[in-house]
């Protein structure tokens with residue numbers, strides 16, 4: 001790869017981060033910016049952009065990447081707490097760094113194929129996942145899990161926090177892989193563990209990542225135990241730090257949404273996971289948006305996701321479920337949905353306009369983002385930090401066939417004896 005050089009797409013259609021369309025010859029710069037091309041600049045690649053649609057890449061804000069090890073129908077039909085306790089946790093007891101490497105590698109392959117350049121992850125052996133993402137040329141906010149339940153990777157929460165302290169201390173702000181502190185949930189973390197994690201986040205200026213108010217059981221158990229609902233409880237123990245990532249935020253009251261906004265939390269809408277596990281409710285987009293909460297979209301791990309790691313599919317569900325829940329077809333039009341699914345990206349995904357799902361383009365030729373969000377399309381190219389992670393429909397930074405073969409072999413031993 002040539003360093004510090006741009007890529008030119010000729011005769012391209014580019015949608016910028018605000019959903020504005022630009023047509024012509026464009027340069028994509030290594031720093032994430034773009035500009036119009038005069039046609040004679042030195043570039044590392046000069047690509048015929050006709051038949052291609054350039055957008056910001058997708059950003060997946062809640063994943064458990066190595067759960068690619070759990071087949072997609074793994075214990076399908078279980079409600080969340082039975083699924084965790086009877087299927088996921090007993091299987092994860094045999095987890096080791098090599099399994100995580102193989103699961104995360106397969107996940108990276110799927111992310112690249114579907115146009116995502118970033119994941120906010122929560123899983124065991126974060127340094128392993130960080131290395132896999134880095135080798136694949138992707139970005140990550142890799143959260144090491146902290147919980148008081150038995151961890152396959154650590155004897156207790158304190159040693160998990162100590163490992164994270166080391167990872168956080170050694171990272172540089174410009175690294176594409178940043179680490180985070182992933183306290184699993186209020187039902188797997190004691191108050192003391194949550195407080196310790198929050199103190200570490202403050203000390204290292206790191207982000208927290210937690211599942212919050214995913215099910216009615218979680219909120220009723222919390223209320224019975226503490227007299228408070230989960231977000232109130234977390235506020236009461238001084239847990240929140242700016243940028244805390246709250247996955248799900250489904251069963252929250254208006255005052256809890258205000259608390260999330262006050263603490264500049266990020267709430268992650270995971271509609272397919274909520275629907276697949278029949279949680280009976282998902283995030284209220286209008287209520288969070290009105291309160292000014294930063295809202296992102298996440299697929300969750302591929303065992304509970306109904307979209308795999310495909311963020312276009314998840315974005316589609318986000319728009320549909322909000323319209324359905326609120327009886328409002330004007331909610332989350334395609335441009336707003338795509339903007340939310342790619343928010344913060346400084347990378348580029350390039351989609352195949354000759355994919356049948358992208359047609360027709362409409363009489364005014366303005367149906368690109370609507371077709372992309374509601375139908376999907378093949379990702380041809382992806383550029384991260386000036387590097388072609390995918391080019392002409394081929395992933396460049398990892399061997400896809402090897403990734404899937406290693407995964408198939410690994411699962412033969414990984415969930416032996418588990419339904």
Ligand SMILES: [Zn+2]
Nearest residue numbers: 211247300301
């Ligand atoms: Zn999750």
